[in-house]
Amino acid sequence: MNETALPNYLQEGTSLGSWLLTRDHKRIALLYMFAITFFFVIGGIAATFFRLELVTPKGDLVEAATYNRLFSLHGIVMVWLFLIPSIPAVFGNFLVPLMIGAKDLAFPRLNLLSWYLFMAGGTIIIGSAVLGSVDTGWTFYTPYSSLYSNSHVVAAVTGVFIVGFSSILTGLNFIVTIHKMRAPGMRWGRLPLFIWSQYATSIINVLATPVLAMTLALIALENLTDLGIFNPWKGGDPLLFQHLFWFYSHPAVYIMILPAMGVVSEVITCFARKRVFGYNFIAGSSLAIAFIGFMVWGHHMFVSGQSPYAGLVFSFLSMLVAVPSAIKVFNWTTTLYQGSILLSAPMLYVIGFIGLFTIGGLTGIFVATLAIDVHVHDTYFVVAHFHYIMVGGAVMAYFGALHFWWPKMFGRMYPESWARLAAIMIFVGFNLTFFPQFVLGYQGMPRRYHSYAPEFQVWNVLSSAGASILAVGYLLPFIYMAWSWKYAPRSGPNPWPATGLEWQVPSPPSKDNFSGIPHIEDEVYAYDQLFGKSDEPHSAPS
Amino acid sequence: MPMINSLEKATNPTAPLHEHQFVALEQQKAAATAGMWVFLTSEIMFFGAIFSAFLIYGYLYPEVFAHFSQKLHLLLGSLNTGILLTSSWTMVMAVHGAQQQNRRLLLRSLVFTFLLGAVFLGIKGYEWSAEIRSGDFPGSGQVNPRQGEIFLRLYFIMTGFHGLHVLIGLLLITGLWIDTARKTNIPSSQLHFTENLGLYWHFVDIVWIFLFPMLYLMDKPRLPW
Numbered sequence: 001m002n003e004t005a006l007p008n009y010l011q012e013g014t015s016l017g018s019w020l021l022t023r024d025h026k027r028i029a030l031l032y033m034f035a036i037t038f039f040f041v042i043g044g045i046a047a048t049f050f051r052l053e054l055v056t057p058k059g060d061l062v063e064a065a066t067y068n069r070l071f072s073l074h075g076i077v078m079v080w081l082f083l084i085p086s087i088p089a090v091f092g093n094f095l096v097p098l099m100i101g102a103k104d105l106a107f108p109r110l111n112l113l114s115w116y117l118f119m120a121g122g123t124i125i126i127g128s129a130v131l132g133s134v135d136t137g138w139t140f141y142t143p144y145s146s147l148y149s150n151s152h153v154v155a156a157v158t159g160v161f162i163v164g165f166s167s168i169l170t171g172l173n174f175i176v177t178i179h180k181m182r183a184p185g186m187r188w189g190r191l192p193l194f195i196w197s198q199y200a201t202s203i204i205n206v207l208a209t210p211v212l213a214m215t216l217a218l219i220a221l222e223n224l225t226d227l228g229i230f231n232p233w234k235g236g237d238p239l240l241f242q243h244l245f246w247f248y249s250h251p252a253v254y255i256m257i258l259p260a261m262g263v264v265s266e267v268i269t270c271f272a273r274k275r276v277f278g279y280n281f282i283a284g285s286s287l288a289i290a291f292i293g294f295m296v297w298g299h300h301m302f303v304s305g306q307s308p309y310a311g312l313v314f315s316f317l318s319m320l321v322a323v324p325s326a327i328k329v330f331n332w333t334t335t336l337y338q339g340s341i342l343l344s345a346p347m348l349y350v351i352g353f354i355g356l357f358t359i360g361g362l363t364g365i366f367v368a369t370l371a372i373d374v375h376v377h378d379t380y381f382v383v384a385h386f387h388y389i390m391v392g393g394a395v396m397a398y399f400g401a402l403h404f405w406w407p408k409m410f411g412r413m414y415p416e417s418w419a420r421l422a423a424i425m426i427f428v429g430f431n432l433t434f435f436p437q438f439v440l441g442y443q444g445m446p447r448r449y450h451s452y453a454p455e456f457q458v459w460n461v462l463s464s465a466g467a468s469i470l471a472v473g474y475l476l477p478f479i480y481m482a483w484s485w486k487y488a489p490r491s492g493p494n495p496w497p498a499t500g501l502e503w504q505v506p507s508p509p510s511k512d513n514f515s516g517i518p519h520i521e522d523e524v525y526a527y528d529q530l531f532g533k534s535d536e537p538h539s540a541p542s
Numbered sequence: 543m544p545m546i547n548s549l550e551k552a553t554n555p556t557a558p559l560h561e562h563q564f565v566a567l568e569q570q571k572a573a574a575t576a577g578m579w580v581f582l583t584s585e586i587m588f589f590g591a592i593f594s595a596f597l598i599y600g601y602l603y604p605e606v607f608a609h610f611s612q613k614l615h616l617l618l619g620s621l622n623t624g625i626l627l628t629s630s631w632t633m634v635m636a637v638h639g640a641q642q643q644n645r646r647l648l649l650r651s652l653v654f655t656f657l658l659g660a661v662f663l664g665i666k667g668y669e670w671s672a673e674i675r676s677g678d679f680p681g682s683g684q685v686n687p688r689q690g691e692i693f694l695r696l697y698f699i700m701t702g703f704h705g706l707h708v709l710i711g712l713l714l715i716t717g718l719w720i721d722t723a724r725k726t727n728i729p730s731s732q733l734h735f736t737e738n739l740g741l742y743w744h745f746v747d748i749v750w751i752f753l754f755p756m757l758y759l760m761d762k763p764r765l766p767w
Contacts, residue, residue: 104563106573172580180573181564206580210588218592218699226681227695229595235689240598244591517565
């Protein structure tokens with residue numbers, strides 16, 4: 001191939017300007033990667049403090065007010081500055097054009113603008129944290145955030161507002177790119193499942209995020225001027241805030257998990273050495289999750305005083321989401337059946353994902369059930385449930401993606417045994433951290449308190465011990481990835497080997513990804529042709 | 543596909559190449575149009591959030607909302623509706639002019655659209671200042687009953703966000719006018735821009751078509767059937 005002669009995208013200039021003014025989707029992906037890694041560390045530090053506080057029942061490390069600010073900071077940073085942008089902004093940016101055979105996203109300048117908006121919003125949020133943070137929790141519930149606000153709510157919601165526009169623009173860019181820039185022969189039915197999940201995510205981003213933007217604008221106006229509409233003294237309804245907020249923020253959970261599911265679909269079929277089972281169902285269930293996800297927000301409000309009939313409907317609809325989610329899990333496990341499974345680090349993360357996501361999803365059915373939710377609402381049960389989805393699901397998949405595509409991004413392998421060790425530590429540490437919280441919640445320990453009854457201590461100590469293992473597990477990749485960036489052996493274009501367009505170009509790819517326009521003549525997961533694994537007799541090229 | 547591009551260049555030698563990420567000018571245009579539609583869908587949700595808030599409060603406090611709706615200046619509101627609708631027509635003419643390579647028509651239509659938009663904002667500003675002077679704004683302490691404040695807050699926020707969109711439209715129109723005035727022909731990139739600006743302008747117009755009956759006509763007596 002003459003492509004190897006081309007300089008790769010990392011060699012296209014090394015000055016600061018060549019990075020900060022780049023329009024290359026791959027460089028912007030790396031800009032996002034550095035930014036969200038930084039925010040992940042900040043969110044993690046906040047968590048460290050309150051896990052330490054919770055080792056003893058008495059509030060002895062931080063005061064109640066400080067504790068409120070710590071968990072709010074943790075939630076705001078992790079949700080808005082890490083989880084929501086994580087896989088779409090890093091791997092979506094890097095891979096969408098590569099996977100569909102395009103030179104770049106449809107609007108490269110808009111893509112760069114999205115990063116700057118993200119950084120501006122992130123800076124404002126971190127700035128508000130430096131000034132003293134907010135004590136409303138990541139949900140900014142009124143009237144904590146309006147009438148009784150005594151912290152830097154305006155700055156924080158302004159930051160989130162701006163970050164929201166970054167996700168809208170990224171979603172817009174992906175939708176247009178996937179519609180209009182597929183290479184010849186890349187029909188919808190040949191798109192990688194990662195693309196399908198990005199597409200579903202982008203629809204949520206474009207349709208739900210503006211509602212959040214308007215809601216946060218109303219909160220900011222309520223604080224700054226008299227132009228708010230949630231103030232009960234003036235006849236306003238704080239519940240309306242919850243409706244509008246969850247209209248975005250429940251679909252936001254799918255913004256976090258759908259891209260993760262896309263990663264799982266890619267990795268599992270590669271390391272099972274087998275064509276993915278039920279392509280149409282996995283692709284369709286992504287869209288189904290995005291669609292149903294818009295109609296379930298009321299399950300956050302079972303005890304907020306909404307009508308019990310509305311609660312009934314929301315309860316039923318919420319359980320409906322379990323159907324497409326289960327379809328995915330069944331298809332992934334069936335893909336493993338009779339595969340030649342290779343337990344490399346990305347696969348370990350992905351198998352971990354399936355286990356943790358299943359626990360998170362099943363407990364999701366618990367909390368979607370009206371009667372049980374009344375019992376466990378605002379307890380650690382809910383905390384454990386959504387951490388199993390967001391951290392056990394989305395973060396596991398993020399790390400899986402990081403290891404899987406690292407050779408493509410930097411052209412070097414990561415150290416395999418260290419990576420496996422980190423994957424196992426994260427899995428063990430995660431379960432030790434959050435499984436006790438299910439027990440705590442079921443026993444009735446409420447969330448968001450800095451002190452608790454002494455009988456809960458043993459579970460809290462277990463949880464904090466697990467968190468320290470988790471922290472080391474997260475720290476390891478920082479160290480060996482930084483090492484591998486310079487010193488690890490080169491990987492070649494397709495180290496696994498995997499199918500998919502992105503593996504057919506050099507690692508790292510050149511600035512324009514492809515030397516010509518690629519033509520696609522076959523389905524994407526032709527692993528049986530690559531390895532001769534198929535029920536039908538097949539002449540496999542060696 | 544590259545043939546389309548060379549055809550374009552042959553018929554119009556000064557046409558710029560399509561941007562590097564596209565394979566053909568046609569693809570670039572399709573992407574720009576799709577991008578605008580996705581953006582407008584997103585905008586519908588943005589306005590939709592506050593529209594639903596308005597409808598919910600209107601349902602909770604129907605008499606109060608009817609009373610305050612009556613206080614708005616119906617004549618000026620209707621006039622503004624006519625002005626904005628007319629500006630959509632002049633915008634259509636601008637797009638037509640661009641499609642026909644008719645620079646004069648494009649420039650003239652843009653001027654009319656700009657003027658109509660500016661007059662709309664002027665009238666809206668006059669209405670606002672009259673309302674503020676008469677104490678009909680949130681926080682004046684003179685709003686009675688207190689739920690009326692919600693109507694007024696929503697009124698100011700909704701017309702404010704709409705006005706902001708008109709203002710952004712005016713800036714884009716100005717930019718396009720300057721660009722067109724500088725050139726002797728209308729390159730295809732500019733045609734795409736004009737068409738997308740047209741879509742945006744009509745969207746802003748449609749938002750007003752929803753705002754006007756919701757805000758101004760709410761108190762009108764129910765039809766007899």
